[in-house]
Amino acid sequence: MEHIRTAHTAVSDSTEVSRVLRNTYMLLSMTLAFSALTAGIAMAVNMPHGAGLIMSLVAIGLVWFVLPRTANSSAGLVVVFAFTGLIGASLGPMLNYYLATANGTSIVLQALGGTAFTFLGLSGYTLMSRKDFSFLRGFVVMGVMVMLGGMLLLMGAALFGYQVEMLSLAFSAGVIVLMSAIILYQTSAIIHGGERNYIMATTSLYLAIINIFTSLLHLLGASDD
Template identity: 85%
Template structure:
């Protein structure tokens, strides 16, 4: 009887994991497509960088303060699409800037290709090997704290007229490393039962993809310069 309960529990867990994975990747693909649409609209409107910054701040407010309270309800889906739509639109001015430079189209396409290769490769590795990457938790938490501190440092320096390009490049490379760890960590969390909310899982993976893309844009753009 105990053996039957164990088998039933394992089957239920496997079914739940499959459900969360399916919903996560479906929602992720939909939000990425929606972001592409809003980015295209912002580019067509030639939206200024200031408006993009405001949209980014509103999006951060949604994901920090609103999403955690709504992630277990249908309202969470509305918040996710609002968040990803704002992030997509905020990328419009940046994309217009790179596309206006020499080899800009090539830079954007390379960044897109590099982002897709990184995300798909890391996700496939975590899914195929089923390795437990929970040991990355400490690195992810510390990395996010360092990333936020670095953003404040670079922002403060730019406000005082200091353009620390070498630090910007190192920061972008560090973000790619951190976001790669986040992809492994959150994919592993879904597989091993640590993440059961597909809305939160989607948001984490979405942020990792966007940050990898923007960091690659910066690195590739600097290499062209």
């Protein structure tokens, strides 16, 4: 009887993992497509950088204060689409800026390709190897704190007119490493049952993808200059 109960539990866990994984990637695909749409609209209307910054701040407020309270209900889906739509629109001015440069189209396409390669490669490796990356939790938590501190430092330097291009490039490279670790950690958490909320999993992976893309844009743009 105990063996039957254990087998039933294992099957239930496997079914739940498959459900979370399927819903996460489906929602992730939809939110990325929605972000592309809102980014295209922002680019078409030539939205100013100031408006993009405001949208980014509103999006951060949604993901920090609203999403945790709604992630276990259908309202969480509305919040996720509002969040990703705002993030997509906030990218419009940045994309217009790069596309206006001499090799802008090539830079944007390379950043998109690099982001897709990184995400698909890391996710595919984790799914195929079934490796447990829970040991990255400490690195991810500390890395996010360092990233936030670095963002404040760079914003302060820019505000006071200091040129910190090399520090900014190092920051972008560090963000790519951190976001890659988050993809490994989050995908592993899903397949090993540590993450059962596909809305939160989608948000984590979405943020990793967007940050890798914007960091690659910065690095490629600097190397082109």
